Amino acid sequence: MTSLHETPAPACDAAALDALAAFGRFAAARGWVPATAGNFSVRLDAAHAVVTRSGIDKGNVGADDVAVVPLAGPIPAGMSAETPLHLARYRADARVGAVVHVHTLAATVLSRADRAAGAVRFAGFEMQKALAGITTHDAVVELPIFDNDQDTAALAERVEARLATSGVPGYVLAGHGLYAWGATMNDARRHLEGLEFLLACTLEERRIAR
Amino acid sequence: MTSLHETPAPACDAAALDALAAFGRFAAARGWVPATAGNFSVRLDAAHAVVTRSGIDKGNVGADDVAVVPLAGPIPAGMSAETPLHLARYRADARVGAVVHVHTLAATVLSRADRAAGAVRFAGFEMQKALAGITTHDAVVELPIFDNDQDTAALAERVEARLATSGVPGYVLAGHGLYAWGATMNDARRHLEGLEFLLACTLEERRIAR
Amino acid sequence: MTSLHETPAPACDAAALDALAAFGRFAAARGWVPATAGNFSVRLDAAHAVVTRSGIDKGNVGADDVAVVPLAGPIPAGMSAETPLHLARYRADARVGAVVHVHTLAATVLSRADRAAGAVRFAGFEMQKALAGITTHDAVVELPIFDNDQDTAALAERVEARLATSGVPGYVLAGHGLYAWGATMNDARRHLEGLEFLLACTLEERRIAR
Amino acid sequence: MTSLHETPAPACDAAALDALAAFGRFAAARGWVPATAGNFSVRLDAAHAVVTRSGIDKGNVGADDVAVVPLAGPIPAGMSAETPLHLARYRADARVGAVVHVHTLAATVLSRADRAAGAVRFAGFEMQKALAGITTHDAVVELPIFDNDQDTAALAERVEARLATSGVPGYVLAGHGLYAWGATMNDARRHLEGLEFLLACTLEERRIAR
Numbered sequence: 123m124t125s126l127h128e129t130p131a132p133a134c135d136a137a138a139l140d141a142l143a144a145f146g147r148f149a150a151a152r153g154w155v156p157a158t159a160g161n162f163s164v165r166l167d168a169a170h171a172v173v174t175r176s177g178i179d180k181g182n183v184g185a186d187d188v189a190v191v192p193l194a195g196p197i198p199a200g201m202s203a204e205t206p207l208h209l210a211r212y213r214a215d216a217r218v219g220a221v222v223h224v225h226t227l228a229a230t231v232l233s234r235a236d237r238a239a240g241a242v243r244f245a246g247f248e249m250q251k252a253l254a255g256i257t258t259h260d261a262v263v264e265l266p267i268f269d270n271d272q273d274t275a276a277l278a279e280r281v282e283a284r285l286a287t288s289g290v291p292g293y294v295l296a297g298h299g300l301y302a303w304g305a306t307m308n309d310a311r312r313h314l315e316g317l318e319f320l321l322a323c324t325l326e327e328r329r330i331a332r
Numbered sequence: 333m334t335s336l337h338e339t340p341a342p343a344c345d346a347a348a349l350d351a352l353a354a355f356g357r358f359a360a361a362r363g364w365v366p367a368t369a370g371n372f373s374v375r376l377d378a379a380h381a382v383v384t385r386s387g388i389d390k391g392n393v394g395a396d397d398v399a400v401v402p403l404a405g406p407i408p409a410g411m412s413a414e415t416p417l418h419l420a421r422y423r424a425d426a427r428v429g430a431v432v433h434v435h436t437l438a439a440t441v442l443s444r445a446d447r448a449a450g451a452v453r454f455a456g457f458e459m460q461k462a463l464a465g466i467t468t469h470d471a472v473v474e475l476p477i478f479d480n481d482q483d484t485a486a487l488a489e490r491v492e493a494r495l496a497t498s499g500v501p502g503y504v505l506a507g508h509g510l511y512a513w514g515a516t517m518n519d520a521r522r523h524l525e526g527l528e529f530l531l532a533c534t535l536e537e538r539r540i541a542r
Numbered sequence: 543m544t545s546l547h548e549t550p551a552p553a554c555d556a557a558a559l560d561a562l563a564a565f566g567r568f569a570a571a572r573g574w575v576p577a578t579a580g581n582f583s584v585r586l587d588a589a590h591a592v593v594t595r596s597g598i599d600k601g602n603v604g605a606d607d608v609a610v611v612p613l614a615g616p617i618p619a620g621m622s623a624e625t626p627l628h629l630a631r632y633r634a635d636a637r638v639g640a641v642v643h644v645h646t647l648a649a650t651v652l653s654r655a656d657r658a659a660g661a662v663r664f665a666g667f668e669m670q671k672a673l674a675g676i677t678t679h680d681a682v683v684e685l686p687i688f689d690n691d692q693d694t695a696a697l698a699e700r701v702e703a704r705l706a707t708s709g710v711p712g713y714v715l716a717g718h719g720l721y722a723w724g725a726t727m728n729d730a731r732r733h734l735e736g737l738e739f740l741l742a743c744t745l746e747e748r749r750i751a752r
Numbered sequence: 753m754t755s756l757h758e759t760p761a762p763a764c765d766a767a768a769l770d771a772l773a774a775f776g777r778f779a780a781a782r783g784w785v786p787a788t789a790g791n792f793s794v795r796l797d798a799a800h801a802v803v804t805r806s807g808i809d810k811g812n813v814g815a816d817d818v819a820v821v822p823l824a825g826p827i828p829a830g831m832s833a834e835t836p837l838h839l840a841r842y843r844a845d846a847r848v849g850a851v852v853h854v855h856t857l858a859a860t861v862l863s864r865a866d867r868a869a870g871a872v873r874f875a876g877f878e879m880q881k882a883l884a885g886i887t888t889h890d891a892v893v894e895l896p897i898f899d900n901d902q903d904t905a906a907l908a909e910r911v912e913a914r915l916a917t918s919g920v921p922g923y924v925l926a927g928h929g930l931y932a933w934g935a936t937m938n939d940a941r942r943h944l945e946g947l948e949f950l951l952a953c954t955l956e957e958r959r960i961a962r
Contacts, residue, residue, distance in 0.1 A: 152363070157882035157946035200863070225879060225949065231956045234876065246444065248480055248508035249435060252367035258482050259507060270878055272888050297889060298878035308389075314407040316367035319435065326441045328960040329749075363575070456654065458690055458718035459645060462577035467627060468692050518599075526577035529645065534748040536651045539959075572783070666864065668900055668928035669855060671786035674913040678902050679927060728809075736787035738856065746861045 123142040131190050134172045138164040141307040142174060143151045143183040145222060149178050150310070153193070154224035154318075159299070161202045163306060165212055169193050171221075176202040201309065203274050210278035210310025211303055220310040228321035229300035233267050237296045244320045252316025254291055254309065265317060266293040292317045339399050348374040351517040352384060355432060358390025358521070364434035364528075369509070371412045372432045373422075374517060379403050381422050381431075386412040401488045413484050421490035422515055424495065430520040432515040438531035439510035443477050445538070447506045451476050454530045462526025464501055464519065475527060476503040493519040502527045549612050554592045558584040561695050561727040562594060563603040565642060568731070574644035574738075579719070581622045582642045583632075584727060589613050591632050591641075594624040623694050630698035631723055634705065640730040641723040648741035649720035653687050657716045657746070664740045672736025673711055674729065685737060686713040712737045733748025756766040761820050764802045772804060773813040775852060778941065780811025784854035785949075789929070792852045793842075794937060799823050801842050801851075806832040833904050833949035837941040839912025840908035841933055842914065846922045851933040859930035863897050865958070867926045868958040871896050874950045884921055884939065895947060896923040922947045 141164050149155045149162075160180050163173040170190055174180065178187040189198050193212050198203050208221045236242050241264040244250055248259045256263065266288055271277040281293065291313040292302035300321070302314035352372050359365045359372075370390050382402055384390065388397040399408050403422050407415050418431045419468040446452050451474040454460055459467045466473065476498055481487040491503065501523040502512035510531070512524035562582050569575045569582075582601050583593040590610055594600065598607040609618050613632050617625050628641045656662050661684040664670055668679045676683065686708055691697040701713065711733040712722035720741070722734035772792050776834035777791075779785045790810050793803040800820055803851065804810065808817040819828050823842050827835050838851045866872050871894040874880055878889045896918055902905040911923065921943040923934035930951070 156949045157879065157942045158945075159879065159882065159949075181336045226948070227952055227956055229948075230877065230879070230953050231960070234957070236930065246480070246507045247440065248505070249367065249369065249440075252369065259480050260482070270876075270889050272890070295878070297876045312367045316369075319369075319437070319440075322437055323440050325956070326437055326535070327444070329938065330441070330445065330535065377632050456690075456717045457650065458715070459577065459579065459650075462579065469690050470692070506628055522577045526579075527580075529576045529647070529650075535747070536647055537654070540651070540655065540745065551893065600899070666900075666927045667860065668925070669789065669860075672789065679900050680902070681840065693876050732787045736789075739786045739789075739857070739860075742857055746857055746955070750861070750955065 123304055130266045131192065132166050132170055134185070134188055134190050135164070137171045138166060139183075139185060140300070141220065142172065142188055145311060146174070146180045146183040148224075149224050150179075154226050155180035156225060159225040160223055161204055163191075163208045163212075163220065166190060168216070171212055173201060173205055173208055173323060175200050203272070206249050206274045206278045207281065207301065210282050211285075211301075217305055218303050219305045220303065220307040222307075222310045222314050223260060223299060224300045224314065224318075225299040226318055226321070228318060228325045229294050230297060232321050233294040233296045233298065234326055237269065239267070242294065242321065242324060244324065245291055247320055247323065249316050249319050249323075252312055252319075254304065254313070255289060263320070264288070265290055265292055265320075268293060268295050270295045270298045290317075294321075340354055341402065342380055343374050343375070344395070344398055344400050348376060348382045349393075349395060349398060352382065352398055352432065355405040355521060356384070356393040357392045359432075359434050360389075363388035363434050368437060370433055371414055371418070373401075373430065375429045376400060376525045378426070381418060383411060383415055383418055384411050384513055399471040413482070416484045416488045417491065417511065420492050420512075421495075424492050427515055428513045429515045430517040431511065432517075432520050432524050433509060433511045434524065434528075436528055436531070438528060438535045439504050440507060442531050442535055443504040443506045443508065447477055447479065449477070452504065452531065452534060454534065457530055457533065459526050459529050459533075460531055462529075464514065464523070465499060473500055473530070474498070475500055475530075478503060478505050480505045480508045504531075551612065552586050552590055554586070554605070554608055554610050558586060558592045559603075559605060559608060561607055561640065562592065565731060566594070566600045566603040566657060567726055569633060569642075570599075576645060576647050579645040580643055581624055581628070583611075583640065585632055585639045586712045588636070591628060593621060593625055593628055595620050601689055623648035623692070626694045626698045627701065628722065630702050634702050637713075637725055637726045638723045640708075640727040641721065642727075642730050643719060643721045644732050644734065644738075645719040646741070648738060648745045649714050650717060652741055652745055653714040653716045653718065657687055657689065659687070662714065662717075662741065662744060664744060667740055667743065668714050669736050669739050672732055672739075674724065674733070675709060683710055683740070684708070685710055685740075688714045688715050690718045710737075714741075761822065762796050762800055764796070764815070764818055764820050765882075768796060768802045768834060769813075769815060769818060771850065772802065772818055775937055775941060776804070776810045776813040779852075779854050780809075784856050785810035786855060789855040790853055791838070793838045793850065795842055795849045796820060798846070801838060803831060803835055803838055805830050825863060833902070836904045836908045837911065837931065838841065840912050841915075841931075844912050846856050847935055849932050849935045850937040851931065852937075852940045852944050853931045854944065854948075855929040856948055856951070858948060858955045859924050860927060862951050862955055863924040863926045863928065867897055867899065869897070872924065872951065872954060877950055877953065879946050879953075882942055882949075884934065884943070885919060893920055893950070894918070895920055895950075898925050900925045900928045920947075924951075952961055 161174045163171045165171050173191050193209050244263040304310035369386045373381045375381050383401050405421050426533040514520035580596045583591045585591050592608050593611050613629050664683040724730035791804045793801045795801050823839050874893040934940035
């Protein structure tokens, strides 16, 4: 059996680049990647992913704005500090084909408001069915919250330890933003859109319920 | 007299597809169909409608994304679980030519907040005149709220029983979203836009009135 | 001297149609003309204006969607019920070259909230300088509020009686929407945008100040 | 050594115009330059900048809509009253290559709400890292607030006196709007987007925290 480190690095294929660029345009149009924030990735094979580089305009992703990264590292220069969070997802679950991370207002504010609880809870929303494996609104969904940490390798370990028992395809970093993933980029985007809608509705309910 | 079941199924014509695609682009631009949510339909004849399929990107509806469905069933595979709600509207009222369903924040939040009252009430808004048959702001409009239910056939029966005496061309499902209809797709869209505006204003009034 | 009624009706020129269509696209993109709401006009000469017809998609105004209307009437069939409010502005002030009316959330909600006061008051905003004749933020601007009325001819009389002493190029109808005007369509749009920004900021201050 | 006044005025180059036009389209799409508000500039050399003219549509900036202005003055006719605030930034810091000013709702409202405190304070947001020199969320960022003043030359002096000890690449004028700058237009835009996101999140926290 060949170890991950011995796998020759594949090139970024056109489909992967198209998926990253299309998601970037979508996210930028909604204002979810302000100030070059956010990063997205697509799995290439069992040992590699294509990840957006740091500091680029996420609404206009081209071939020079992404890099092929071995899941086991090392991470090339010029990548986002959050790349370890992406790689950890691919290593932990072979079904994960795409990971997206954006900065939305609702995710940022609710992840701070509910940090002590460790999760944002949703119940009774039809939109919960946008998440893979959920077939009814009549359930409670817990979106995990993690404290933000500039040591993203350590953060990735804490995240993955908890995700092992979470059935939800996403999490929030407190004061930072929202992560979501799926078997394909379409699935990752659907999960992200669904979670953001649930967060936005929940934030609105806090505004009128006090 | 020929029964509904014996009517040969017509093909989806270009006008119907154009109407569904144009409405989809409109709804997607406003963020009303997140995570592939929402579904739309157009009546083809006395016994058939064209309905969007489940799980597709509602902002980019093509010929493969819709299906001709007999109003009396059976419903083909791959259709949205909410297709019975569309079909019931066409069966109940021969004047209905188009039905649209979207997930907006205001509809989702207010349908939960006012569920016990069974309706969201609007009064004194000029926008009430966007609804067919209403000619003054000086009236009370009651938008019915129904409890959400994954058994959409049973839900459709409850909905239609109440709609028989409601003059409003729309309703909300609690925690789920907004339905509207009209003689044409333009009418359905005008009703939807008008109801959404009324919901958004009402939500805003809750924010500042407490 | 020729009376207004004897003036031969001029044709709608290309510049007027372009101005109306461009404003319509702008307003539709911002969601200010939902459900075919809103209407806009441009003065053609001392006795005529071009006004958008009723019930059309205001984001896609073409030559068939406007009509030349004598300022002194009669109003042709198919025009908006609010046409008298436009005509009265042109008759009352020869400097008025364009009138625009839209339905925004902030205008609708604040015009209801402050109806008893008869005006929405702004003070200390730099944006007040967007209004013709205002050169400092250090002033109080009063945007008149009028009760809505389906008898728009009577409403126009009440509006004009008060506007004779108002220096502000706009007003709101309670629960209905915002009117603004100017010497040119650019001026009318600038006034509308400025007033809407002031309304939106004021509404936001109500949200956080309670 | 040649004094600033003796430097021959360079022409506006295509790159500078492109940067101003592109930023204008970006800002207009977000609604940050309503009613022709806002102004942007790019440094040309040690003694000159290109600045947008007053009263133009900031979403459609062409060659006639900008002017080369000596940093030491005099300011040509037709420029925004806020031009001195731009020039003072370039004179005070040779590293500043672009300055942008927009009117956003969050900046306008929070600059009024926190005027007595003299600053809007942010802490614990990952987005703080969008600001040059900040490498962690675990810090406090103080965005200076200045009272608005129609005497912008005097205002520029007060602003620069305080900025000498502020590490933040932006400030707000109370009831007026947001300024940001950077070594390049990309940097200025990133700072502006980051500060606006922080302001919007902070405003949202005020809504739900009372």
